[in-house]
Amino acid sequence: xxxxxxxxRAELLKQLRTTHAESVKRAQELLKEQKKMQxxxxxxxxxxxxxxxxxxxxxxxxxxKVLWFxxxxxxxxxxxxxxxxxxxxxxxxxEEEA
Amino acid sequence: MxxxxxxxxxxxxxxxxxxxxxxxxxxxxxxALVEREASIGGRxxxxxxxxxxxxxxxxxxxxxxxxxxxxxxxxLFTYCEVQxxxxxxxxxxxxxxxxxxxxxxxxxxxxRDCEYECPITVPNPFDRNLGAYRAIRVPFSTAVPQKxxxxxxxxxxxxxxxxxxxxxxxxxxxxPETFNIEANSIIMATGFDLxxxxxxxxxxxxKLHNVIDPLMMERFLAPTGPYGRVLRPGDGKEPGSIAxxxxxxxRDDTLGITYCSRVCCMYAIKQAMLLNGxxxxxxxxxxxxxxxxxxxxxxxxxxxxxxxxVEFVRGKVANINEDADHNPIVKVEMTDTGEIVERTHDLxxxxxxxxxxxxxxxxxxxxxxxxxxxxSPDSAPCVTKRPGIFVTGTAASPMDIVDSIVSxxxxxxxxxxxxRENNGRLEVQKxxxxx
Numbered sequence: 001x002x003x004x005x006x007x008x009r010a011e012l013l014k015q016l017r018t019t020h021a022e023s024v025k026r027a028q029e030l031l032k033e034q035k036k037m038q039x040x041x042x043x044x045x046x047x048x049x050x051x052x053x054x055x056x057x058x059x060x061x062x063x064x065k066v067l068w069f070x071x072x073x074x075x076x077x078x079x080x081x082x083x084x085x086x087x088x089x090x091x092x093x094x095e096e097e098a
Numbered sequence: 099m100x101x102x103x104x105x106x107x108x109x110x111x112x113x114x115x116x117x118x119x120x121x122x123x124x125x126x127x128x129x130a131l132v133e134r135e136a137s138i139g140g141r142x143x144x145x146x147x148x149x150x151x152x153x154x155x156x157x158x159x160x161x162x163x164x165x166x167x168x169x170x171x172x173x174l175f176t177y178c179e180v181q182x183x184x185x186x187x188x189x190x191x192x193x194x195x196x197x198x199x200x201x202x203x204x205x206x207x208x209x210r211d212c213e214y215e216c217p218i219t220v221p222n223p224f225d226r227n228l229g230a231y232r233a234i235r236v237p238f239s240t241a242v243p244q245k246x247x248x249x250x251x252x253x254x255x256x257x258x259x260x261x262x263x264x265x266x267x268x269x270x271x272x273x274p275e276t277f278n279i280e281a282n283s284i285i286m287a288t289g290f291d292l293x294x295x296x297x298x299x300x301x302x303x304x305k306l307h308n309v310i311d312p313l314m315m316e317r318f319l320a321p322t323g324p325y326g327r328v329l330r331p332g333d334g335k336e337p338g339s340i341a342x343x344x345x346x347x348x349r350d351d352t353l354g355i356t357y358c359s360r361v362c363c364m365y366a367i368k369q370a371m372l373l374n375g376x377x378x379x380x381x382x383x384x385x386x387x388x389x390x391x392x393x394x395x396x397x398x399x400x401x402x403x404x405x406x407x408v409e410f411v412r413g414k415v416a417n418i419n420e421d422a423d424h425n426p427i428v429k430v431e432m433t434d435t436g437e438i439v440e441r442t443h444d445l446x447x448x449x450x451x452x453x454x455x456x457x458x459x460x461x462x463x464x465x466x467x468x469x470x471x472x473x474s475p476d477s478a479p480c481v482t483k484r485p486g487i488f489v490t491g492t493a494a495s496p497m498d499i500v501d502s503i504v505s506x507x508x509x510x511x512x513x514x515x516x517x518r519e520n521n522g523r524l525e526v527q528k529x530x531x532x533x
Binding site: 009010012013016017020023024027028030031034051052053056063064066067068069070071072074075076081084087088089 | 214217218219220221228229230231233250251252253254255256257260270271307324325326327329331332333334335336337338
């Protein structure tokens, strides 16, 4: 990619951010919230394997939201299942690459 | 793009639309298949198994998806919407909107690097929003075409996907484009939706996390489901007690849906049997008014479910509340004794009714039930009131997969006869118009 192309693409992205200002604002707020929740959840799952209700209790995030994030994090390899505790699966942070 | 001339246009790339397109294409007709989503497959590709054979849905659907995309006579247009349909002699002029994918499909290899790079996680409608994907993603693992699509509603336009893409396929300059297709006939295969869960206030109105719709349960039972196992969405518990509430949106005057949705009894029985396999210790109860097992092998399937220990309770569920642990409490009037009973379950599935999916603007008379009207349902069940336009699958009425496939082939046969009958006339008109 040439410098001119890079510049024009940067301009295009800037233009798109302006055109979609409203949805970008919504997405930015969502991303901020997601980052905060994911950091909190990663911290509790790094500590030890936990069930969804345990993670919800530790973080104060509603259990249904925790499950949604766990499903997302599991899909993208951030957390893994670590057995069962009664009727609940346990989740822990996936091994991080060195 | 120049006007395209086709023998037939099929609207909707679900099982019925794909079957119609394949049948016509195999006869040598040129077929355009238009799908509004980024992949074909429709509802069926989201399901776990079919009744009564318990064959894998993906195993039936994916070969058809592949056949559609590789057929030399089928021109596939995904992520497109029909904007308008104008009569043109015995044929039609159809205006189609191509929504921007922001991805050059000729370059994209479906590697999903962009998806892994995207920072924002969004609800995934393929998993009934219980799972997640990213603002840019390949819609699902067996999507056809296996190409990424960017959702502008969630995109931050940060450019990370573009930097990561190994083949330079991200194209932020794409715009919506309109093009025209001239087709001699149209087959409407626009599918179904469920009655909105919010409309049944007495069953929680969609506010109880552990009261779900049947398509959610299909995703839990599918190997590619959001949790990889059956868990209740409220707190991730493996349910030990699951209940089905039948006719939760069909045969219901209060919703104005007085018809039977035909498939709910069978899919509830099928899911109960699959749950019996996935969770052998779970108690499964089906609350029903009456069980309708009309198809070949269906009654035996019902008897098998009873023999496997699924409990069938004849009663009408009055309401559903929840206890402090978010366990749904079902209040049911037992039909045979008149007794009112309250039972607590871990998870409740509402067998919601089937309503027509939103359709493109094609001026077609509808029946009182909202489905596309068919003047002679007994003798010509796919022929609409508008010559040259045919209907198939659940766009016509609630029906199961077997009947949808039969209906799709019937619609293709009707369209084929119409095209042959009018072909000479259309050719003459085309010459008159374009000479």
